[in-house]
Amino acid sequence: MSRHTICKTSEVEVGLIKPVTIGRSPIILARLPSGEIRAVGGYCPHQAADLKYGCISGVTNGDTPNELTFDHAGEVLRCPWHGFEYSLVSGDPLVPAPANTKGCLRFYEVAIEGDNVIVIM
Amino acid sequence: MPLIDTDVHESFSGVRDLVPYLPEPYKSWIDGGGWRGFSQPFCYTTPGRGNRADVQNPDGSASVSDYGVMRAQLLDYHHHDYAVLTGYFYPTALKLQYGLASAMAAAYNDYVAEHWLAKDKRFLGSIQINARDPEAAAREIDRMASHPQIKQVMLAVVDDIAYGHPMYRPIFAAAERNNLSVAFHHTVFAQGPYGMGLHYMERHCLIPIALMPQVISLIVNGVFDSFPNLRFMILEGGFSWLPHVMWRLDREFRQGRVEVPWIKKLPSQHCRERLRLSTQPTEDITPDQWGKLIDLMGTDELLVFSTDYPHFDFDNPNVAIPRALSDDTREKIFWKNAAKFYELDIPASAVPSKAAE
Numbered sequence A: 001m002s003r004h005t006i007c008k009t010s011e012v013e014v015g016l017i018k019p020v021t022i023g024r025s026p027i028i029l030a031r032l033p034s035g036e037i038r039a040v041g042g043y044c045p046h047q048a049a050d051l052k053y054g055c056i057s058g059v060t061n062g063d064t065p066n067e068l069t070f071d072h073a074g075e076v077l078r079c080p081w082h083g084f085e086y087s088l089v090s091g092d093p094l095v096p097a098p099a100n101t102k103g104c105l106r107f108y109e110v111a112i113e114g115d116n117v118i119v120i121m
Numbered sequence B: 001m002p003l004i005d006t007d008v009h010e011s012f013s014g015v016r017d018l019v020p021y022l023p024e025p026y027k028s029w030i031d032g033g034g035w036r037g038f039s040q041p042f043c044y045t046t047p048g049r050g051n052r053a054d055v056q057n058p059d060g061s062a063s064v065s066d067y068g069v070m071r072a073q074l075l076d077y078h079h080h081d082y083a084v085l086t087g088y089f090y091p092t093a094l095k096l097q098y099g100l101a102s103a104m105a106a107a108y109n110d111y112v113a114e115h116w117l118a119k120d121k122r123f124l125g126s127i128q129i130n131a132r133d134p135e136a137a138a139r140e141i142d143r144m145a146s147h148p149q150i151k152q153v154m155l156a157v158v159d160d161i162a163y164g165h166p167m168y169r170p171i172f173a174a175a176e177r178n179n180l181s182v183a184f185h186h187t188v189f190a191q192g193p194y195g196m197g198l199h200y201m202e203r204h205c206l207i208p209i210a211l212m213p214q215v216i217s218l219i220v221n222g223v224f225d226s227f228p229n230l231r232f233m234i235l236e237g238g239f240s241w242l243p244h245v246m247w248r249l250d251r252e253f254r255q256g257r258v259e260v261p262w263i264k265k266l267p268s269q270h271c272r273e274r275l276r277l278s279t280q281p282t283e284d285i286t287p288d289q290w291g292k293l294i295d296l297m298g299t300d301e302l303l304v305f306s307t308d309y310p311h312f313d314f315d316n317p318n319v320a321i322p323r324a325l326s327d328d329t330r331e332k333i334f335w336k337n338a339a340k341f342y343e344l345d346i347p348a349s350a351v352p353s354k355a356a357e
């Protein structure tokens, strides 16, 4: 396990993806509306798209066709290629992943020290 | 391992790019803004809209037509040996003004020859035509066929053409006499039997259902038999349906040959001999399911790899075809089947060194 000081906490904003590289590993940082910061492995578990080109979204929902609700803004990461949705809260895909793929996002431990974001990997 | 990508979409920034290549009066019509080009009748819902969201210019704006971006993200990044350019500007989709549509097909072919094919020897080209004007389409095929990178004629799948109809014969005759194959690709107007559906996801699921009838139409109406040297490529239309279509055609032929005696081989034999299907989108099936599907097809020589770059549903060659398949099958899917289909040489020296990767 090594600790990497990545950036200042103010650089990680809700709704935005902050791409960083630790060694040769691409990571993306994102802030949840709760204030928590996520460090996520930079490749999509489906077909390995570079997630820094993805977007932070919310959850569309609805029980009646053509009536959409939208909430949990800032809690979902959508892949830049096929658009699979992943919860930034749990790391799980919103739709169960195909049998032959890893399925969920890879989270790295994050520590906040003062106003520094530390990723432990 | 060598890589032949059978479905790569070059583009232009808009129909005005065709102005230098158009004759009058069409040149003035397009230059004057008389038509802005096709627009899809739906809204894309993925982060990059119709494209991968990472297909960007250096300033972060979406790239619509840039050889440099394609070269960096696709050809060099994945070590392509060949990429078959398939366009996505299909003049057949223009339902009226067929003179204009035929002129735009020719202009687009000239545009692609200059702005894409000339830039990279790895590119292979498709001749765009207006199928609604079959004689003009045949002349355009004859005109473009001598270009050394041109390998096929593109037949756009729209909502009102099944290409087995006798009126399209001049197109197949021109393709065959020029030793070109024909390829079928959906358009933003392709439909299922009850229309386009009510949602983008529905429309996208219906695409294979727009391609299956083309295979049925071509075989039942004798195109395979009339043009015994012609080869047929189904692009981006799915492939797991082929066993069903072959079984159904064979069964129907046994009970209904009396009506269609011009079919001289079992339809499944026609398919196995001269029909190929591109793999993207691979639908996330498991290695076990791949194996079963290939068994049901009766051969692993029908599938050819494609990425569909730069579109959002791109297949990554490092992931899309499972490594659990045999090396022999993977080699066939990634390049051997396409090399045979398009009669391509892969430099012999490239094969062992790349196969060792």
Ligand code: FES
Residues within 6 Å of the ligand: A044, A045, A046, A047, A048, A049, A079, A080, A081, A082, A083, A084
């Ligand atoms: S690569 Fe991310 S959803 Fe497919």
